[in-house]
Amino acid sequence: MMNSTNKGNTTLTDTDEAKPSIQNLNNPIAANMHFEIKKIGILFDCDFYIPDEGDHTGIAFRLAYYKVTSAKWSLSNRALCVYVGSMLCSVVPGFRTSVEKSLNEIGIRPRFVSLPSQAKENKVEITYASQLDWSSILVIFGYCILILFNHDDFKNDAVGYKNYISNCIVGLKAKFRWDPSNQLNIPFDSTKVNIISTMLGSDDLRATVKKFLMSNSNHSDSQVGNVCKYLSDVLS
Template sequence: MTDIDFYVQDVNGDTTGMAFRMAYYAAKYHSKNNKEFCTYVGSMLCSVVPGFRNSVEAALKEICVKPRFVSLPSQANETNIAISKVPQLGWPSILVVFGYCILLLFKLSFHNDEGYCYNNSVSHRIRELKAKVTWDPSNTLDIPFDATKSKAVSTMLGSRDLRVTVLTFLMNNSNHPDSQIRNTELRNYADAFAAVLSHSFS
């Protein structure tokens, strides 16, 4: 088993989304292989929906990864995390990245009938998600997935159990307990994932 950092929010909660933001930063800049990348994606998923954790842990176990839990922000200093370097992502940005991670779990096809290349297809999916959240067009967002990493998420993290867990959540997301997400954002959040369910998956 390989021990890899897995960022979780403090038990008492965190209104800044630091665990997600740190996992995003690690995925973008510090993942040396697909196992690390998938672990950081799993961390992002669980940072938004803690109820995914058991299924994510089981999926990681299947690829011989043992999560090394880092609770944020309380353990930032002892794990040498420079809070100032963690990217500042608002909840609309977090939801767009989270939504894209969900699409990858369901083995989304990145080529449509018109033969669009990977980058064009990715841009299209991201625009769809941005349209469903309170997105400021002046913001920039770099989603750290190329074709190889996207396939790794689908094949290494997208277990049947996790996908069932995610679908169950999507069907009941109006009961999402996370007070960090404002009511307006939650309604947009529900709309965003109606788009997810409209895509086919294997």
């Protein structure tokens, strides 16, 4: 005689229990079992600005920064992450693999546009690019690195977090002979910060960034070295 048991609202028979599909649900997953979830869905293409080889104008960084900070543009969460990723990779091309992986994981396929050489064919208006010198770029770059990381101490304290990050920006500026009249559009508002941290700030990218910072505290460009050492200390 076939026995049956009730599990929730479903009645399972001995025959059912023997079926592989049922056993997969009823049996606990062994520690040595491995499986992966395949990504399903559409990847959205989005322009990702990178500098031409040998470019020293910072045009890719400056245009991405403009897109993030200008009130003229209403950015989707994905586009925001793309432009911040572009800024990071414009300064450190070695971040590109980790940034691209992070973007893929949130449904984005970067369409790399090298600037200024590919601006015309991709209908990218580079005249919008913000005017930034090297020290300004490094301060913004450092700020973008900081907001990749979760700052748990301030998770429920917006005022505390704003004070903390503002002090970090002051610390970054102190690494240069900073002109007080040089105003930057940072910090970003808390909504943008949360989007960047949770969507772009993958474990892989954070690990890549930390490794770079620790390896470049004595960089031949003293400004880069000072920023790396400062950020390394803050994130340690």
